[in-house]
Amino acid sequence: MACEREAGLAYGYSIARLIREGMRGHRGWEPAWRDARLAPAYDAVIVGGGGHGLAAAYYLRKNHGVDRVAVIERGWLGGGNTGRNTTVIRSNYFFPQSAAFYDFSLKLYEELSRELNYNIMFSRRGMWSLAHDRHGVDMLVRSANAMRINGIDAELCDGTEVLRRIPGLSPRRFPILAGLNQPRGGTARHDAVAWGYARAASRLGVDIVQNCEVTGFVIERGRVRGLRTTKGDVRTEAVGLATAGLTSVLAAKAGLRLPITSYALQAFVSEPVKPCLDTVVLSPATGTYLSQSDKGELVIGAGLDHFVSYAQRGSLPWMERAAAGVAELFPAFSRLRFLRQWAGTVDVVADSTPILGSTPVAGLYLDCGWGTGGFKAIPAGGWCLAHVLATGASHPLAQAFSLDRFTTGALIDEAAASGIEH
Amino acid sequence: MLEIRCPFCGPRPECEFRYGGESHIVRPGPHDEVDAEAWAHYLYHRSNPRGLHKERWLHWAGCRSWFNIVRDTADHAVHAVYPMGAAAPDDLGKDSAG
Numbered sequence: 001m002a003c004e005r006e007a008g009l010a011y012g013y014s015i016a017r018l019i020r021e022g023m024r025g026h027r028g029w030e031p032a033w034r035d036a037r038l039a040p041a042y043d044a045v046i047v048g049g050g051g052h053g054l055a056a057a058y059y060l061r062k063n064h065g066v067d068r069v070a071v072i073e074r075g076w077l078g079g080g081n082t083g084r085n086t087t088v089i090r091s092n093y094f095f096p097q098s099a100a101f102y103d104f105s106l107k108l109y110e111e112l113s114r115e116l117n118y119n120i121m122f123s124r125r126g127m128w129s130l131a132h133d134r135h136g137v138d139m140l141v142r143s144a145n146a147m148r149i150n151g152i153d154a155e156l157c158d159g160t161e162v163l164r165r166i167p168g169l170s171p172r173r174f175p176i177l178a179g180l181n182q183p184r185g186g187t188a189r190h191d192a193v194a195w196g197y198a199r200a201a202s203r204l205g206v207d208i209v210q211n212c213e214v215t216g217f218v219i220e221r222g223r224v225r226g227l228r229t230t231k232g233d234v235r236t237e238a239v240g241l242a243t244a245g246l247t248s249v250l251a252a253k254a255g256l257r258l259p260i261t262s263y264a265l266q267a268f269v270s271e272p273v274k275p276c277l278d279t280v281v282l283s284p285a286t287g288t289y290l291s292q293s294d295k296g297e298l299v300i301g302a303g304l305d306h307f308v309s310y311a312q313r314g315s316l317p318w319m320e321r322a323a324a325g326v327a328e329l330f331p332a333f334s335r336l337r338f339l340r341q342w343a344g345t346v347d348v349v350a351d352s353t354p355i356l357g358s359t360p361v362a363g364l365y366l367d368c369g370w371g372t373g374g375f376k377a378i379p380a381g382g383w384c385l386a387h388v389l390a391t392g393a394s395h396p397l398a399q400a401f402s403l404d405r406f407t408t409g410a411l412i413d414e415a416a417a418s419g420i421e422h
Numbered sequence: 423m424l425e426i427r428c429p430f431c432g433p434r435p436e437c438e439f440r441y442g443g444e445s446h447i448v449r450p451g452p453h454d455e456v457d458a459e460a461w462a463h464y465l466y467h468r469s470n471p472r473g474l475h476k477e478r479w480l481h482w483a484g485c486r487s488w489f490n491i492v493r494d495t496a497d498h499a500v501h502a503v504y505p506m507g508a509a510a511p512d513d514l515g516k517d518s519a520g
Contacts, residue, residue: 248470259466262495307424307441308495310472316423317437350466407462 011203012117032195033077033202038209041235042068044389045227046242047214047250049073050082051190051375052367053242054197054208055382056389058116061204063383064390069206071198072229074213078194081244084312084344085375086267086301088280088291090127090185091152094143094417097400098353099150104397105380106184112379118196120188121294127185127280128166130329132174136285140180146417147182155181166281168330174285187280187291187299193378217254217364224254224363238389240365242381245310245345247368254361258368259350259406263304264311264343265372266318270336272296281329288325297339300326304346304372314341346372352415356384356401357394365389366403427503428481429489442478444468445490446510472496476510 011030021028044060046053049071060066073079089109091102113119131137140156147154162179163169169176202208209231218226218233226235243250245262273296282289290300302322305315319341327334348371349355355369367385370377380397387395394402405411424436450456450464469475475495480488492502492510502511 246472248468249472252469252471257463257467257469259462259468261468261470262472307477307493308444308470308475309498310496311498313498406466407458409458 013119032199033208036070036202036207036209038070038072038212038229038231038234039068039207040233042070042207043236044069044238044240045234045236046071046240046385046389047227048080048242048244049077049194049198049208049210050080050242050244051078051193051197051378052370052381052385053240054194054201055378056240056242056367056385057206057208057382058197058201058204059383059386060390061201061206063386066390069201070209070234071201071206072209072212072214072227074211076210077198077208078191081344081346081374082190082194082378084265084267084342085190086289086291086299087187087190087293087375088127088185088289088301089122089188089376090182090280091376092127092129092143092147092154092180092182092185093150093152094146094414095412096150097412098414099147099152101380101384101397101401102376103150103152104383105377108379108383109188109376112188112193112196116196116200118192118199120192120196122186122188123294124184124186125279125291126181126183128162128282129180130162130176130281130283130285131178131180132171132176132283132285134177137178140178144180153182153184155183157181166277166279168276168332169281170331171329172331173328181279185280187293189294190375193375197378197382214250214253217361219254219361222360222362224361237363238365239363240367240385240389242367242385244368244370244374245347247347247366249310251359251366254359254364256359256361258355258366258403260347260355260369261349262308262310262345263306263348264309264313264315265304265346266302266315266322266341266343268300268302268319268322268341269293269297269339270300270333271339273298273336277330283325283329286325286328288322288329290326298326298333298336304348305343310345312343312345314343346370346374348372350406350415351411351413353412354381354401355403356381356398357388357403358392359403369401424498424500426479426491426500428484428487429503429505430485430487431481434481434484438481438483440480440482442480442488445476445478474501478506
């Protein structure tokens with residue numbers, strides 16, 4: 001890839017380039033990625049142009065040197081859950097398998113801006129979980145112990161210290177008895193993650209095809225031979241589904257029934273204000289969590305509508321509950337208004353642990369089951385999906401995340417262990 | 423917000439109800455003859471369609487009765503309401519297995 005290195009000087013993003021283009025009236029910028037045409041055959045095709053799919057395509061080229069790789073996307077890049085989350089990155093999980101995987105993801109995030117030559121605005125601002133009663137304190141102590149055993153940074157503080165550390169936090173009805181901080185946690189710019197991976201993958205030769213919907217699979221004797229799409233048929237022996245909430249619908253076209261239920265996850269932003277909150281705060285008892293974006297909006301996460309939904313619609317009950325939670329924790333924010341609302345279709349499984357690996361159809365691989373926490377997993381999910389697509393074998397970090405755990409019973413029940421939704 | 427027509431109390435807002443999951447999932451048996459695959463399908467695997475879905479709801483803050491509905495998961499429109507134990511209406515919900 002000698003030409004890549006040469007191109008790096010001319011097309012990379014840097015302060016020198018910014019100054020040079022500024023002097024020329026910004027007329028020299030090229031599109032960040034090629035809008036490719038679908039070729040008749042590929043070595044690997046990834047369905048879903050969100051963070052996970054684009055990351056997988058990038059690592060397929062970079063780590064495994066797979067030649068012809070395509071990402072096909074029904075809508076536009078990063079328009080699904082990658083554009084519909086609350087951008088929190090953390091690895092405060094309970095079980096060793098989850099902690100190892102999500103911490104690898106966090107470490108990739110820390111280096112990602114440099115790796116992709118694209119500023120993903122990773123902000124290591126810490127992430128606090130709050131306890132408002134004795135049982136909440138017990139959960140936090142248990143969680144802190146598990147994190148430390150797993151080698152994850154954890155800082156357990158009493159209520160006075162929490163109030164001193166988090167500006168504006170001043171609850172009236174629910175006293176804060178303790179808080180657990182993961183200092184290495186934080187946030188990143190969600191669109192930049194998708195665009196950065198898309199740009200880097202495109203420059204390594206990956207075909208990114210938007211507005212292309214998969215309508216069916218070509219399967220011969222239990223093996224994938226190709227895909228049918230709205231832009232024509234494609235021959236390939238390796239297909240990765242990185243389609244979040246729509247994975248059940250796609251897998252059904254390949255004759256599979258999955259242990260997934262799709263729900264709408266609700267989130268909101270307030271009108272933008274001056275910087276006032278420098279961390280992420282999660283309060284399971286009030287059913288809400290929030291952080292402040294670089295634009296100044298408070299990014300407020302709520303919960304799931306507990307019925308199957310693909311509608312990506314808002315929910316008044318959750319809006320009320322999230323607003324009540326925020327106003328309780330931060331009385332000063334009660335005067336802010338909601339600016340926007342959105343919902344993402346999330347793929348929830350019984351144990352809140354991803355499904356990452358092979359399926360009963362040979363050559364068809366899954367990267368799903370992320371539930372409400374797929375954003376933080378993007379680099380590692382892409383890394384492990386690329387590994388299984390290139391080698392046919394599960395990556396060591398993803399071996400416990402196989403589909404057959406629902407038959408063998410080897411569930412990793414993060415849902416019950418952490419006591420918070422993800 | 424959904425408006426759900428409870429067969430006993432009439433139309434009420436979503437927050438009075440609790441969702442009870444997909445309808446017509448039958449426990450396999452006898453238990454000592456059921457293999458792990460069948461248990462997995464009973465416990466975890468769901469049709470999860472984008473389209474018509476047969477599901478159970480409880481009028482939790484009302485008459486506290488269970489009932490079934492057929493609802494479109496793409497636009498939340500409720501197409502039928504029918505009692506527990508009854509078969510789904512013939513003319514609706516045929517594609518809900520997909």
